[in-house]
Amino acid sequence: MSPTFILIIAVVVIVLFVWTTYNSLATGKVRIKEALSGIDVQLKRRVDLVPNLIETVKGYSKHEKELLENVTKARASLMHATGTSEKAKSDDMLSNALKSLIAISESYPDLKASKNFLGLQEELSDIEAKIAYARQFYNSNVSNYNETLANFPGSAIGNMFGYRSEEFFEAKSSEREPVKVKF
Amino acid sequence: MNIYSQISANKTKTWLIVILFVLFITTIIFVYGKASGYGLSYAGFGLIISGIIGFASYYYSDKMILGMSKAKQIAKKDNPTLFRIVENLCIGAGIPMPKIYIIDDSAPNAFATGRDPKHSVVCVTTGILEKLDKAELEGVIAHELSHVQNYDIRLMSIVVILVGLVALLADFFMRSLWYGGHRDRNDRGGNAQGIFLLIGIALAILSPIIATLIQLAVSRKREFLADASGALLTRYPEGLASALEKISKDKEPLEVANNATAHLYIANPFKDKISGNWFANLFNTHPPIAERIRILRSM
Numbered sequence: 001m002s003p004t005f006i007l008i009i010a011v012v013v014i015v016l017f018v019w020t021t022y023n024s025l026a027t028g029k030v031r032i033k034e035a036l037s038g039i040d041v042q043l044k045r046r047v048d049l050v051p052n053l054i055e056t057v058k059g060y061s062k063h064e065k066e067l068l069e070n071v072t073k074a075r076a077s078l079m080h081a082t083g084t085s086e087k088a089k090s091d092d093m094l095s096n097a098l099k100s101l102i103a104i105s106e107s108y109p110d111l112k113a114s115k116n117f118l119g120l121q122e123e124l125s126d127i128e129a130k131i132a133y134a135r136q137f138y139n140s141n142v143s144n145y146n147e148t149l150a151n152f153p154g155s156a157i158g159n160m161f162g163y164r165s166e167e168f169f170e171a172k173s174s175e176r177e178p179v180k181v182k183f
Numbered sequence: 184m185n186i187y188s189q190i191s192a193n194k195t196k197t198w199l200i201v202i203l204f205v206l207f208i209t210t211i212i213f214v215y216g217k218a219s220g221y222g223l224s225y226a227g228f229g230l231i232i233s234g235i236i237g238f239a240s241y242y243y244s245d246k247m248i249l250g251m252s253k254a255k256q257i258a259k260k261d262n263p264t265l266f267r268i269v270e271n272l273c274i275g276a277g278i279p280m281p282k283i284y285i286i287d288d289s290a291p292n293a294f295a296t297g298r299d300p301k302h303s304v305v306c307v308t309t310g311i312l313e314k315l316d317k318a319e320l321e322g323v324i325a326h327e328l329s330h331v332q333n334y335d336i337r338l339m340s341i342v343v344i345l346v347g348l349v350a351l352l353a354d355f356f357m358r359s360l361w362y363g364g365h366r367d368r369n370d371r372g373g374n375a376q377g378i379f380l381l382i383g384i385a386l387a388i389l390s391p392i393i394a395t396l397i398q399l400a401v402s403r404k405r406e407f408l409a410d411a412s413g414a415l416l417t418r419y420p421e422g423l424a425s426a427l428e429k430i431s432k433d434k435e436p437l438e439v440a441n442n443a444t445a446h447l448y449i450a451n452p453f454k455d456k457i458s459g460n461w462f463a464n465l466f467n468t469h470p471p472i473a474e475r476i477r478i479l480r481s482m
Contacts, residue, residue, distance in 0.1 A: 031277075038274060126267055133275035136418075141277075 021148075021157045028145035032166055035138035036084065039169060042131045043078065043091060049127065050075045050098075053120050057101060060111035064104055071097040084167045091131070098124065135169045142166045189408065193334040197341055201237045204345040208233035211352070211382060237345065244340035245296040245304055248447070252294075252439045254284035254306045265312065265320070269305060272325050275416050278332055281305045290437040291315065291430045294447040295327040296340045303331045308437065315426050322423030325413035326449055332412070335405055339447055347443030403470040410475055414482055424479035431472040 054068055074094040081087040102121060105112040146165045148154040158164075209229040216225020240247075259266045265283065273280050281297065284306040291311035297303030305327050315323065330336050414420035430450045440452035451469040 035277065038277070042274075129267075129271050130274055133271045136275050136416075137277045 017153065018157055021153050022161060024148055025145070025154060025158055025161070025163050028141065028148060029163070029166075031141045032138065032145055035134070035141045036169075039087075039131065039134040039138055042127055042134050043087070046094065046124070046127045046131070047075055047079055049120065049123060050094075053098075053101070053124070056114065056116050056120060057104070057111065060108050060114065060117075061104065064101075067097070067101055067104060071101055073097075084169055088169050095128070139168050142168055190334045193338045197241075197334075197338045200338070200341055200345060201241065204349065205230065205233040205237050207349060208236075211385075214382060214385065236348070240341050240344040241298060241337075244344045245298065245302070245336075248296050248340055248343055248444055249284055249304065249306065251441065251444060252286055252306065254286045256282055256284050262312070264317070265307070268317070268321050268324055269328075272321065272328050272416055276325075276328050276332055278303075278328065281328075281331060283307075285309060285312075286437075286439060288437055288439060289313070290435040290452065291433050292437050292440070292448045292450060292452050293323050293327055294444075294449065295330045295336050296447065297331065298337045298340070299334065300331050303336055305331070310433075310435075311430070314429055314433065318417075318419060318422035319426035319429065321417050322413060322419065322421075322426045323449060325416040326409050326423055327413075329409040329412035329416065330405075333405075333409070335409065343443045343447065350443070406470050407475065407478065410479060411482075414479060420479040420482040424476045427472050427476050427479070 050071060054071060057064065057068065071094070074090060074097045078087070078090040078094050081090045102124070105117065105121075111117055149158045149163060149165050209226055212229030212232075213223075213226035216223075216229075262283075262285075269283060270280060278300040281295070281300075281303040282305075284304055286292075286306060286308045288308045289310040290308060291314045293305070293307040293311055295303060295305050305324065307323070311320070311323065330339070410423060413423055417423070427450065437448070437452035440448060445452055446469070450472060
């Protein structure tokens with residue numbers, strides 16, 4: 001074999017290597033974006049539900065102004081949040097505000113028994129569960145992507161094309177314990 | 184083994200099964216044709232027929248299986264709780280929402296079928312809905328969705344139809360060979376008898392190969408892997424573990440399950456009932472439930 005031939009093969013192998021690593025990084029980034037929009041869909045559902053909930057609670061309770069204001073504030077901050085960590089933070093705020101709002105129904109039997117309120121409560125807990133799952137999916141995508149980026153050759157190629165590691169969507173209020181699974 | 188290598192292995196195995204099926208049927212028909220003096224034209228005919236069957240099983244195996252199992256599709260309003268569980272887990276796994284089917288039978292069991300995550304079906308019995316609580320049902324659905332995500336459903340559904348068909352043929356020829364031996368050979372034409380004998384012997388030789396194929400396709404590892412990915416999805420292995428415990432304690436066999444579809448289900452649908460078919464044990468590839476529960480509880 002002539003040296004030129006060996007050189008050509010070496011170049012082809014290197015190009016293929018760079019190409020596949022680049023592709024896996026690019027795919028990872030797209031998946032993260034998709035997963036984030038999955039979270040956004042559920043966050044928007046919750047944001048849309050809040051005014052309805054506030055109206056219902058207002059009808060039954062007169063002295064919970066501060067609580068309702070907290071919820072409205074948290075909702076507004078979630079609506080205007082940009083970036084993963086900001087969204088996660090204001091979502092956490094809204095979760096906590098809503099929790100205390102739901103808790104006051106204990107002192108208003110009429111509210112607690114109202115069909116409207118029960119329906120909203122059920123929908124809220126459904127959204128809550130869906131947000132938790134959407135976040136789980138997002139975080140597992142981020143962790144895969146970051147892992148590729150942290151190890152060679154991903155690190156070198158990521159550097160070359162300006163790929164940065166992505167942030168996790170962390171929520172303190174409703175985090176579920178991860179499970180260790182061995183294959 | 185990670186999920187991506189599992190997916191590509193499943194896709195390759197699916198093609199392998201379809202190609203082997205086409206070759207097998209063509210060979211059988213060629214042998215039959217050769218004996219009756221029409222060799223090659225019969226083989227061409229066989230190639231077309233088996234090609235069509237292979238193609239159809241790729242697209243319609245799920246519908247055939249659902250038909251065989253007498254399953255009915257339900258809408259969200261029929262069972263909102265079940266739909267919510269499936270929706271949530273689909274979001275967690277990042278796959279589209281499958282169709283949901285119900286089998287009206289009090290034996291608790293479940294399976295998934297389809298050709299890819301976009302065309303998938305999760306099927307549960309009314310028994311499992313009654314007997315399991317929410318966390319347990321979540322565990323079972325997560326296990327089934329892992330089969331969907333891994334493309335296990337495509338492979339397993341095609342195995343049901345194609346290998347099931349070959350098995351049926353093998354069984355038929357074996358029987359005719361067996362009973363034919365007791366009869367007076369002069370009753371029938373000696374030629375036809377000879378052909379049946381030939382095919383029977385060929386199939387008898389081939390049956391270990393068929394068995395290996397099934398083992399290849401329906402490996403026990405697949406169930407363990409789906410258990411593990413399911414637990415990873417729900418973050419609660421105990422749910423599936425206690426569901427499996429309940430299912431294994433229930434002694435009622437599922438009536439609509441047959442030898443071909445048995446391996447699709449989350450747990451052996453026959454329970455203790457052993458069917459007399461020689462072929463049944465080949466399909467009985469369910470790993471022991473006790474072992475699955477032990478592994479889930481150690482996570």
